[in-house]
Amino acid sequence: MRLFFVPFLLALIASAPPGATTGEHRVRTDDGVELWYRVAGIERGTPVLFVHGGPGEGSQAMQALGGPALERHVRMVYLDQRGSGQSERPKDSKYYSLKLLESDIEVIRRELGANKLILLAHSAGTPIALDFAADHPEQVAGVILTGAVPDLPGAMDALCDRVRALHPELYAKAVAAADAGRRCDPFAAFADDQRQHFFDRNMFPNAAVRERVNWLDHIPGVANSGALGGPLFNQGLLNYRFTRAERITMPLCSSRAAATSKRRSRRSGRLRKRSGTGAYWFIRTPAISCSRTSQSASLPM
Numbered sequence: 001m002r003l004f005f006v007p008f009l010l011a012l013i014a015s016a017p018p019g020a021t022t023g024e025h026r027v028r029t030d031d032g033v034e035l036w037y038r039v040a041g042i043e044r045g046t047p048v049l050f051v052h053g054g055p056g057e058g059s060q061a062m063q064a065l066g067g068p069a070l071e072r073h074v075r076m077v078y079l080d081q082r083g084s085g086q087s088e089r090p091k092d093s094k095y096y097s098l099k100l101l102e103s104d105i106e107v108i109r110r111e112l113g114a115n116k117l118i119l120l121a122h123s124a125g126t127p128i129a130l131d132f133a134a135d136h137p138e139q140v141a142g143v144i145l146t147g148a149v150p151d152l153p154g155a156m157d158a159l160c161d162r163v164r165a166l167h168p169e170l171y172a173k174a175v176a177a178a179d180a181g182r183r184c185d186p187f188a189a190f191a192d193d194q195r196q197h198f199f200d201r202n203m204f205p206n207a208a209v210r211e212r213v214n215w216l217d218h219i220p221g222v223a224n225s226g227a228l229g230g231p232l233f234n235q236g237l238l239n240y241r242f243t244r245a246e247r248i249t250m251p252l253c254s255s256r257a258a259a260t261s262k263r264r265s266r267r268s269g270r271l272r273k274r275s276g277t278g279a280y281w282f283i284r285t286p287a288i289s290c291s292r293t294s295q296s297a298s299l300p301m
Contacts, residue, residue: 036086037079041071053123056228058085061216083228096231116141123147134247142251150242159186
């Protein structure tokens with residue numbers, strides 16, 4: 001299995017005291033939510049914290065599919081965010097926000113006894129990782145964004161383009177359902193069974209990958225229940241756009257899922273696109289752009 005960012009990770013990792021012991025852990029946050037996380041891999045080095053997507057997806061797919069290869073090189077930490085996986089799922093929406101998810105990263109950093117973390121974020125984990133890095137640059141050694149969505153309105157526009165291209169007969173319905181200021185509502189274009197098929201095809205053009213990931217994401221007890229996603233969407237997650245690129249002073253590696261779009265880097269002007277298997281970069285390699293300095297980091301905005 002080829003993991004495109006391993007050389008980048010190895011260049012970032014410095015000698016560091018051992019963090020938490022290998023294995024599963026639980027910790028309670030300041031507002032009383034119990035978080036589950038697992039530590040694996042080599043005994044020393046800057047911990048690499050996986051920030052999963054979804055929202056509410058859990059870390060189980062990464063642990064099974066991409067993690068074992070990374071663990072040969074780095075100290076991996078798999079966190080199930082509040083409302084996800086094996087962490088507690090409070091029913092009250094007051095326990096969910098991007099700011100609270102960001103604060104949970106700080107809880108884990110303290111538990112690990114680490115001065116700095118490397119943040120490895122997937123899909124909807126992008127806003128959490130970017131916000132933490134922008135707010136706490138002194139505590140982040142590097143950021144890796146995979147299937148990156150730092151501009152969710154732009155991502156929604158890309159889905160509108162895809163609906164129009166693949167299902168022109170449904171595009172008018174999506175436009176009619178859009179909120180003010182939006183081109184369309186791609187979720188409203190389909191009936192329930194059609195909607196799942198559309199998004200599966202968009203994320204996983206390779207059927208074998210789709211089956212593997214969907215099986216892992218539906219394991220009883222860790223499957224996405226919507227406990228996290230519902231409140232975040234109600235709070236306006238789809239309006240999220242990261243605008244503080246000047247705060248990303250640490251090395252950054254960014255990829256976008258080749259199945260959804262291709263974008264030109266604002267800073268380097270380079271356009272990179274490879275065919276792959278969609279948003280799950282740990283199965284195949286999507287488009288990537290990595291930098292050791294913030295001045296040429298390719299944030300796909």
